[in-house]
Structure formats: structure tokens, C-alpha cells
Amino acid sequence: MSQSKPRSPSTPHRQSQGGKDFRKRVQRDKQQPDKPALQTVARVGAASAKPCITLNAGREKSLQRRHPWIFSGAVECIDGAPSSGDTLPVRDAEGKFLAWAAYSADSQITARMWSWSEQDVIDKAFFHSRIANALAARRTLGLERDSNGMRLIHAESDGLPGLIVDQYGDVLVMQLGSAGADHWRETFADILQELCAPVCIYERSDSDGREREGLPIRIGVVRGTLPDKVEVTENGLRFAVDVAAGQKTGFYLDQRDNRALTGMLAQDKDVLNCFCYTGGFSLYALRNGAKSVLSIDSSQEALHLAQANVKLNGLDSSRAEWQCADVFEVLRKLRDQNRKFDLIVLDPPKFAPTAAFAEKASRAYKDINLLGFKLLRPGGLLFTYSCSGGISDDLFQKIIAGAALDAGVDAQIVKKLHAAADHPVLLSFPEGAYLKGLVLRVG
Numbered sequence: 001m002s003q004s005k006p007r008s009p010s011t012p013h014r015q016s017q018g019g020k021d022f023r024k025r026v027q028r029d030k031q032q033p034d035k036p037a038l039q040t041v042a043r044v045g046a047a048s049a050k051p052c053i054t055l056n057a058g059r060e061k062s063l064q065r066r067h068p069w070i071f072s073g074a075v076e077c078i079d080g081a082p083s084s085g086d087t088l089p090v091r092d093a094e095g096k097f098l099a100w101a102a103y104s105a106d107s108q109i110t111a112r113m114w115s116w117s118e119q120d121v122i123d124k125a126f127f128h129s130r131i132a133n134a135l136a137a138r139r140t141l142g143l144e145r146d147s148n149g150m151r152l153i154h155a156e157s158d159g160l161p162g163l164i165v166d167q168y169g170d171v172l173v174m175q176l177g178s179a180g181a182d183h184w185r186e187t188f189a190d191i192l193q194e195l196c197a198p199v200c201i202y203e204r205s206d207s208d209g210r211e212r213e214g215l216p217i218r219i220g221v222v223r224g225t226l227p228d229k230v231e232v233t234e235n236g237l238r239f240a241v242d243v244a245a246g247q248k249t250g251f252y253l254d255q256r257d258n259r260a261l262t263g264m265l266a267q268d269k270d271v272l273n274c275f276c277y278t279g280g281f282s283l284y285a286l287r288n289g290a291k292s293v294l295s296i297d298s299s300q301e302a303l304h305l306a307q308a309n310v311k312l313n314g315l316d317s318s319r320a321e322w323q324c325a326d327v328f329e330v331l332r333k334l335r336d337q338n339r340k341f342d343l344i345v346l347d348p349p350k351f352a353p354t355a356a357f358a359e360k361a362s363r364a365y366k367d368i369n370l371l372g373f374k375l376l377r378p379g380g381l382l383f384t385y386s387c388s389g390g391i392s393d394d395l396f397q398k399i400i401a402g403a404a405l406d407a408g409v410d411a412q413i414v415k416k417l418h419a420a421a422d423h424p425v426l427l428s429f430p431e432g433a434y435l436k437g438l439v440l441r442v443g
């Protein structure tokens, strides 16, 4: 799109009602939502204005519902010359205070809310309180009974946009996904050290989101020393975790409860675990007496760890078969060989990070699920997941229904699944519910 928005006659020199001296002003082009770059439209005088984000009229509604993001299209102007990561007040078109937010100059999400209270000061004490609150929530849920690995901070849903902290025993892994979170990196590390006393805080700021924020990848030790071996014990099973080079922060903590459920139902079954990573679902199935477990992943490193994890737990490896391959191809081969299973897990990577990828992702989900249905014996169970933010619960269910229809099977949903309780979802931020799963029983 190249059409540019006619300048509002009031914009460049208009005195914002939200502050005193707003002579430096930058404005986003509302007609170009895909173009993140800011245009400087007026710089009058030398005095610097107080930085502030002013929204277009009517665009304050989502903030009033406490949604923690502002998209670039909602912004009328940005006063002052803030840097990415700075804390700014957000005001409605009338200049009324709405929230304190972290500014992201290069992102489609222009700002992420820290607080809705004008009295709050966004400083170390503020973050100390937020982080302590997130830790207390985990204690209340008694999660440490089942595991010494858990998500301690789940970003927006814990009131800390862009900050993820996962615990693996006495090692913490911190992932900073926004300019605001990046800005407070040292403060977060200090607070985590004070409150959790880990032997190491390791940074894995290499998520896709960082690119969209214009942030470089950063990986390495932030505090302490990384032990040679990092391990997590989950429901009595031990998993080696590669925090430095593994996927995400090293382990998929969100599937803990779903892995346990699969284990409970795996006895005497022939199990197929697709996208097995370091063997999560497979180990539960093996421990709980599965007859056989075929596990597939395209990552050789993940499969090495998976096999090491079988040994670590003293499980019978003769019932386990591992294939380093593309699941899409293996499923077709298994169909052609007329192989059948009693329980299949499909836990693919994020096919649709945003809604823009939904159509292509839908085809991929339908493909693997259709094949999965065909490989199940009558009465068999399919555990199927999507961790795509761009695929809603409803859409996912529709895709699965289409797959069952095309596979020629009747299937019932026997359970709907989500991420474990250490991945809470803020009611005002439904985007936090990224993981959705269905347990289906075929007739």
C-alpha cells in the first residue's frame, strides 16, 4: 500500500490535552498498517516534549477492557522522541490517561501495557511486586508437587508483557520477546536472583517475535554458571533439558498435564507419537505399560536426548522405536504399509504464528489429522494439538471435523485440553490461550 494519510490539520502543532509541551511529534501513518516505520512530521522548537502515546478517537475501548496491546493503527501520534522500550503514558484522544506502556518503535504492536493505574511508578519495585505475585500464584496452585520445572512468568497473562521465565530445577531460563521487556533485562535478572536464588539465569531471547520487534537474538548466561547438565523431574519422570540449544527455552512445559493423561491411557496400547521432541509423551506411555511406542521427529538432537531420557528413567527401550523423519512423509508411509495404532499423539510446531498464516496452516493440520484418523484402530484415541496463536479453538475443531469426514471415520471429542496451570490465561487477553488440544475416540 502506498497511499498515505492526509495529515490531520490538528496534528503537527496541536497542543495535546494530555500534557504541556508537545512540540516534537511523530505520527504513524494510519493507512499503512503494514509499515512499521514512524514518520516525523513536525519538529518545532528545541524543547523536548514529554513522551506520550495518544490514541485515535474511539480506539481506547480495547484498553478500557484491559487488553494489554496497542496496534499501530490505533495510534494518532507519539509525542517526544521516545526510544524503543521506554515507558510512556497512553492517553485517549481527549488526553485522558489510560495506561503506562512499553513503547516498541519497530513493531506492529506499538505498545504493551505495564499498568492501568496513573499512580504506579514503573520501576524495580513495581516489577518486584509483579514477579513476586506470579511466583505466589504458582505456589498457590501447588505445582511443585508434580514437577520441579514450571513456567514462572507467562508474559502478558502475568502482567509482564514480553517476559517469559521457565524454571528447570535450580536453573531459570528467561526469554525477552518485546522491546519493553528487553529494556528491563537487568532489573528482571536482579529480581529473579533475589526471589528465586537460582544457580543460573540463562537467556534464550531467540523467539520469532524478536525479529518483529526489531530486536537482535541474544543467548547466554545472565547470572551464575550454567551447570553441565540441566534436568527436570515431571510427575516422577526425569528429562534432560538443553537450555542452550533446545527448542523454546529447552522443554515444552505447557504439555505436562496432557502428557500425564496420555500416559494414563497408554497401557497395552500401540502408540504413535508424532513430533516427539525429547520424548515427552513417549516416556509417559512407556512408563505406563504401552505395548509399543513409535516416536517421530525431524530433529536428530531432540531424538538423541529422547533416547537418553529413556535410559535416564530405566525404561524398557525395546518397546520404543525412534525415527528421524518428516511426519508428513512417515504418516503416508505408515498408511501405505497398513500399520495401525491404538493411540496417536499429534503435537506439531506452530504452523500459524498469526491469523495471516491460518489458511495454509489449516491445510497442514487437516493433512496430518486425516492421516492420523486413518491409522487408528476402531476405538483408538487421537490426541491432537495446535499451539498456533493464529488458529482459534473453533477453527481447530472444524479442521479436525473435516479431517475425520474425509478419513471416513466417526469420532467423538472425549476431552478438550489446554496448557497446564503454570500457563494461565488473563481473561482480558484471550490470545494467551494458544495451546488447544482434543482427545478424540474413533468409532
Ligand code: SAH
Residues within 6 Å of the ligand: 247, 251, 252, 255, 259, 275, 276, 277, 278, 279, 280, 281, 296, 297, 298, 299, 302, 325, 326, 327, 328, 347, 348, 349
Ligand atoms: N510433544 C513434544 C513437543 C513437540 S514440539 C513434547 O511434549 O515435548 C514440535 C516438534 O516437532 C519439535 O521437536 C520439532 O523438531 C518437530 N518437527 C517440526 N516439524 C517437523 C516435521 N515436519 N516432521 C517431524 N518433526 C517435526
